[in-house]
Amino acid sequence: MKTRMTTGLKNGALLLLTAVVGFSIAGCGTTQQAASTNGAAPKAGGAAAEPAKTEAKQEEKKLSGKLVVYSAGPKELAESIQKGYEAKTGVKIEMFQGTTGKILSRMEAEKANPVVDVVVLASLPSAQGLKKSGMTLEYKEAKNADKLIPEWSDKDGNFFGYSASALGIGYNTKLVKTPPKEWADLTKEEWKGKINIPDPALSGSALDFVTGYLSTRGDSGWELLDQYKKNGAVMAGANQEALDPVITGSKSIVAAGVDYMTYQAKAKGEPIDMIYPASGTVISPRPAAIVKTSKNVDNAKAFIDYLLSDEAQKMVAETYLLPGRKDVAAKDRPGVEQIPQMKVDWAWMDTNGDAVTKKFTQLFK
Structure with a gap:
């Protein structure tokens, strides 16, 4: 209502990478490095860490261009997420904000020449309808998807309930x-x-x-x-x-x-x-989905990863919505269990x- 974007590593770099503990490359191009403690020299295979860092940083820069997002409100949350995503990736978002009904009407009007990459709706059944119509792109490897409230998202990664009201x-x-x-x-x-x-x-x-x-x-x-x-x-x-x-x-x-x-x-x-x-x-979960006709798939996957990140989920809570992640608490309002x-x-x-x-x-x- 999708294959996960992970930064590619060449075969040689993969062999070196196996010696580095805890190293991962996530959807928005961010990295986590295993650091040697107390400034000690790295153990066997540790010399691979620096080349891996360099390559990862080079990969971070590969996200570029634009992303077209149609988003239901609240306006301040959509704008905060836009700014955060742009700062993290360098990708520029072209945003249309409207109600779920207006977004779906716009998508229908543009059906012959679709331009949207990601839709953020305020209705779970609407996202289910997009999936049923074959309009969503699966993204099964979205970062932090395993922390989401399961009932709010599609098990195959067609949409993600990143928040709710x-x-x-x-x-x-x-x-x-x-x-x-x-x-x-x-x-x-x-x-x-x-x-x-x-x-x-x-x-x-x-x-x-x-x-x-x-x-x-x-x-x-x-x-x-x-x-x-x-x-x-x-x-x-x-x-x-x-x-x-x-x-x-x-x-x-x-x-x-x-x-x-x-x-x-x-x-x-x-x-x-x-x-x-x-x-x-x-x-009412508020699902986000990548549109199958997206011309900026890598950027779209990075956007989903950002929506599910600690940073964006905190923004959700600050807006008095219910966060989509089970491990993020609601702010100054009843939580799901209440x-x-x-x-x-x-x-x-x-x-x-x-x-x-x-x-x-x-x-x-």
Whole structure:
């Protein structure tokens, strides 16, 4: 929604390299060298270390040119990752930022002449759809892929869940003194005309929530959404457009709001907070994938490696998203283990996403 880029070494250098302990060459062109301790002379075969270093440094310089990335937000994270990757590799990124829906529409429009190398989406089923359509390039050797939460990524390396958000009930703390506790609470009279809900045609995470909810309840799940509509809930654009009126106080609640935006606003002092219903919600992974038609495959693989690096995963946490790696903690927000989750059917969500979007849009128009 791929073979790993490793720097090549000539046969002679490989023979010398076997004597160096712990030496590896990783996807973004960085190296780790086994160092002799206390300045002692290297033991047998140690003389090979310096030639290997020299060759590795030469290999680092081979990444050049550009990389075209289509990325869902948040904007500050996409820009930080762009700067970090460019500084590490010397490769220049041409970035298009938009919602998952806009990215997929742009890819469809460019189908006859594709230009994108890497897509970063806000919906796992959307990445599954790209894989199913044969549009992704396998990259099984991505560095740190073994540290990712397995359920968020493709086992064959077609896409990598480098981060995630959870969907919850966001509310204005000045207007709401006793927040709702469950999704069904939003059908009560006290919330009539006070609720926004994001448009799943524009928001990948909102689509994940709606399809995820329906995957656990079948057609009866539409009853809740129909009651939302009857209670005056308004479909209000993508995530930020749905959240902003709640921050300003023109609405009280955002249903199926994306959590990291709420936590960002709260950290800035806005009167906003979020709850996750005890009955469960959907955690929406944000997958990155290399497009099979990429003209810059080596650069694209290096980008995936960078997304999964310590540096980039720290950026993810700083943005109040859930890091994709199990060994990286979330910052100032509930972690994955603290969020009650529905047992959703991702395959059903992928298959039925278009039909659900169409029906939802007709219901709330």
